[in-house]
Every structure is written in structure tokens, then in C-alpha cells.
Amino acid sequence: MSQNLTMSPDLGKEDWDPDVITRMIFIGPGAHVSEQEVVTAFHMLGLPLTIKNTCYGSMISGKSEDVYKAIKEIRKLDPNHIFTKERGFAPGDPRRCRGHRFGPREGFHQMEKEYRILGFVSEALENPKDDVEIEDKKPVDVDEFKKIMNECLENKE
Amino acid sequence: MVKIAVYPPNSLILADLLERKGHTPLVLQKQIRQKIKDPEIDSPPMNISEEDPIKGLKYAAIEVPSGVRGRMSIIGPLIDEAEAAIVVDGAPYGFGCIGCARTNELSIFLLRNKGIPVLELTYPTNQDETYVMVNQINEFVDSLEETAEEE
Numbered sequence: 001m002s003q004n005l006t007m008s009p010d011l012g013k014e015d016w017d018p019d020v021i022t023r024m025i026f027i028g029p030g031a032h033v034s035e036q037e038v039v040t041a042f043h044m045l046g047l048p049l050t051i052k053n054t055c056y057g058s059m060i061s062g063k064s065e066d067v068y069k070a071i072k073e074i075r076k077l078d079p080n081h082i083f084t085k086e087r088g089f090a091p092g093d094p095r096r097c098r099g100h101r102f103g104p105r106e107g108f109h110q111m112e113k114e115y116r117i118l119g120f121v122s123e124a125l126e127n128p129k130d131d132v133e134i135e136d137k138k139p140v141d142v143d144e145f146k147k148i149m150n151e152c153l154e155n156k157e
Numbered sequence: 158m159v160k161i162a163v164y165p166p167n168s169l170i171l172a173d174l175l176e177r178k179g180h181t182p183l184v185l186q187k188q189i190r191q192k193i194k195d196p197e198i199d200s201p202p203m204n205i206s207e208e209d210p211i212k213g214l215k216y217a218a219i220e221v222p223s224g225v226r227g228r229m230s231i232i233g234p235l236i237d238e239a240e241a242a243i244v245v246d247g248a249p250y251g252f253g254c255i256g257c258a259r260t261n262e263l264s265i266f267l268l269r270n271k272g273i274p275v276l277e278l279t280y281p282t283n284q285d286e287t288y289v290m291v292n293q294i295n296e297f298v299d300s301l302e303e304t305a306e307e308e
Contacts, residue, residue: 018194026169084176085169088189095193106254107167113252114169120287121170132288 014061015090022061022087023071024054026111029119031081041077045070052091056111057082059091080125083118159301162239162268164261165253166232171243174291178298183235185254192231205230217263228260233267241275241301242268243294248280274301 014020027035039058042051047070049062060067075082087107094100140148159180163171166185175182197206205227213226216233232255244265245252255261269275276297281287 016194016196018191021190024169083169083173085167085172086184086186086190088186088193093193109251110165110167110254111169113249117281117287118170120281120284121174121291123284124288124291128291129288130292132285132292134285134289 015093019063020061020090021064021067022059022090023067024059024085024087025057025071025074026083026085026115026118027057027078028081028083028122029115030122032078033082038074038077038082041074042070045073050091056115059087061090081122083121159298159305160238160240161298161301162235162242164242164244164265164268165248165255166235166264167254168245171245171294174294175243175298178295180298180301183238185232185235188231188235216267221263222259224257225260225263228255228257229263232260232264236264236267236271239268239271239273241273241297242271243276243278243297244268245278245280252280274304 025038027033027038035053035055035057039051039053042049042058042060047062047066049060049066049070052059052061060070062070071084075084089096091097092099096105098105160183161175161180162183163175166183168184172182172184209230210223210226212230213221213223213228213233216229216236217226253261255264274297276293278290278293279286281290
């Protein structure tokens with residue numbers, strides 16, 4: 001595990017600035033834009049941001065005012081399929097970046113799980129439906145359970 | 158604008174849906190950012206300092222394991238700040254970022270006991286359940302806006 005413990009990172013002035021924030025931009029399944037288009041759109045905004053292209057979308061870092069302005073603009077590309085989330089560490093921070101250590105990045109598993117239902121959320125945002133009813137899941141009836149149990153026991157013999 | 162605690166506190170979907178409505182989700186990443194930008198912590202990634210279990214005493218008794226208290230020192234301020242909360246229940250194993258079942262229980266208990274409006278949702282597994290979840294969140298947020306306007 002010692003490989004996973006990095007030394008104190010050599011952080012720049014921006015990394016210590018409390019006003020500098022990082023946000024992750026996710027492109028949900030069925031989006032009408034690609035990761036590259038999003039990154040290009042960020043560059044075209046001409047704001048002083050650090051922009052990183054990633055497999056799930058992109059990551060931006062900069063002064064909070066610029067970051068929120070950029071996100072507002074980028075959401076317009078595909079409002080129902082672009083999702084954003086805060087990130088504690090800056091892009092490429094050696095304490096989290098996979099380029100400096102082994103194993104999946106912390107937070108990846110949560111992202112993987114949420115990505116599975118992200119398509120459903122996009123659909124719900126795109127075509128809102130009010131009258132949806134869900135059937136309550138009920139446990140198996142005792143008599144039926146007995147019947148199945150006895151069948152299994154008979155088959156075993 | 159209402160400050161809403163979300164559980165799990167690093168949820169992308171919950172935080173994003175609230176931001177779309179113009180509210181502030183209280184997410185753990187902001188706390189972590191504060192922590193790692195603290196110049197006094199010089200041994201990352203060991204981001205928990207010896208001070209943290211002491212701070213956690215505000216939320217958990219001394220008999221509670223130091224791991225829970227250390228975690229509470231980061232999550233606790235979010236609970237203190239919350240004006241409303243959304244909690245997701247029945248999520249699959251490994252969902253969430255806390256890595257400690259007791260901390261999860263304690264945090265949800267504190268949110269429920271705080272006397273703020275709490276929306277409890279079931280983790281959706283299909284399209285219809287997701288429609289219900291999104292509708293519930295939107296209705297909850299709208300009701301908060303109405304209450305804020307009345308006040």
C-alpha cells in the first residue's frame with residue numbers, strides 16, 4: 001500500500017486559494033454532445049479556467065465566479081444530459097490523480113453507480129410525467145412459499 | 158435559496174437536481190476542499206488530524222469510536238448548516254462515500270431529529286421509480302420555496 005501514499009504535494013498558489021473551486025461535468029447517456037464538444041465550448045468561453053477532458057465529461061477549475069458562469073453556459077448545450085458536481089481536489093492533484101498511484105480513484109465507485117441511473121434521470125427531466133404509479137413489492141404468500149419449499153424438498157429426494 | 162443537506166453527501170444526482178432549482182446542496186466535497194487547503198495539514202492524504210475526533214465530540218459521545226467522531230467532524234458542520242434535507246434509502250451496497258454504517262445512521266438520525274423538513278426517498282432501480290423520485294424532489298423543493306415566501 002505504500003505506493004498509494006504520496007508525499008506532500010508541491011502545490012501552487014492557486015491550489016491554496018480558498019476561492020478556487022473544481023467541478024466535474026458529467027455527460028449522461030444519450031446526450032447530444034460529446035466530451036470533446038464540451039471541452040471545446042469551455043475553451044471558447046475564454047474564461048481563466050483549467051479544463052481537463054475526462055472519460056465521463058470534463059473537469060474545470062478556477063475562481064468560483066468563473067466556474068459558475070462557465071457551467072451556466074455549458075448547460076445550455078444539452079440541459080437535460082449535462083450534470084455537474086463539486087470536487088474537493090484540483091485536477092491532477094497527486095493525492096487523487098491515478099497517474100501517481102494505483103487503483104481506482106476515490107469517488108469513482110459512487111460515480112459508476114449513479115451513472116447507471118443517470119439515463120433515467122435525463123429521461124425524467126426531458127419528458128416529465130406526473131401520473132406514474134409504482135406497484136408495491138409484496139413478499140411471497142406463506143401458502144405459496146410452503147408449496148415451493150415442499151416441491152424443492154421432494155425434488156431433492 | 159435554501160441550504161439542503163443531501164444523503165449520501167457526495168451524490169451527483171441529488172446535488173445537480175437541487176442546483177437546477179437554484180438551491181444550495183450541502184455536499185461533502187466542499188468540506189474536503191476546505192480541509193485540503195488548510196496549510197496546517199502537511200501529511201496528505203491523511204486528511205484527518207488529531208483535532209478532528211475532539212471536534213466530533215459535539216455530535217457523538219466519547220464512547221463512540223474515534224472513526225465515527227472523526228467522520229462527524231467533517232459531516233457535522235453540514236448538518237448544522239442544513240435548513241432542509243433529502244435522504245436516499247435502500248441504496249445498493251457501496252453507495253455513498255462515508256464508508257461507515259454507524260456514521261451513516263448517526264447522520265441520518267441527527268437530520269431527522271433536527272426539526273427541519275426531511276424528504277426520504279427510495280433508491281430508484283427503473284424508469285418509473287426515477288420519475289417518482291424526480292417528481293418528489295421537485296415537489297419538496299417547491300414546498301420549501303412556498304414556506305420561505307410565507308415567512
